Amino acid sequence: MQRYKNLFIDLDDTIYDFSAASKESFMETYELLHYERFFKSFEHFYSIYEPYNLELWRIYGEGKITKEELNKRRYSHPLEAVGIHDQELADRFCREALSRIPTKNKLIQGAIELLEYLRPKYNLYILSNGFKELQSHKMRTAGIDKYFDALILSEDIGVNKPNRELYEYALEKTGSKLEESIMIGDMFDTDIVGAANIGMEQIYFNPKGKANATFAPTYMVNDLLKIKEIL
DSSP, X not given: OOSOOEXXXXXXXXXXXXXXXXXHHHHHHHHHTTGGGTSSXXXXXXXXXXXXXXXXXXXXXXXXXXXXXXHHHHHHHHHHHTTOOOHHXXXXXXXXXHHHGGGOOOBOTTXXXXXXXXXXXXXXEEEEXXXXXXXXXXXXXXXXXXXXXXXXXXXXXXXXXXXXXXXXXXXXXXXXOXXXXXXXXXXXXXXXXXXXXXXXXXXXXXXXXXXXXSOOOSEEESSGGGGGXXX
């Protein structure tokens, strides 16, 4: 008998290659707004932006800042780091970059093959902390919306992964039983910890071999297609 019936899957950098899509979009925006005036190169700009952005997403996930504050701070930070205090320019960069990201047809290698394999066997749900105005657009552009039964977002109830309330909401909304469900995601501190907090089993997609010493996930893979060996 099949052990699982319901798969809750993170979108960004698990199925959709958000890192590649955002970097390409940022490069286009960098050139459009002539950021070469302020930075030695695009890589110089991105080396300032990326670690700060990751830190802001971490504290956003903890509910310590709002979506609006996240966007304001992450786009103004690189400019301020080189002595430019221009919130209007930072806001324009934000608008331009975010409008481009969902137009990029970027998927993690093996995503379509995996979804083709999973779709006839399981109920598939996206469970994401991403913003509502971007996630559905990205899925349509990449042609993967047809594989999923529902898109469940942290914005739906105002709490983020790893908060157990979001997982409880996801189970309730989809009519899924905990013991028949599993979470698949690339972010240990949100996807994997969040699922573990509610007692849901997990598949940690870890292509870079990151070390996470807090506990061992139920399963760990470094290639999406290895999930076929589990499910």
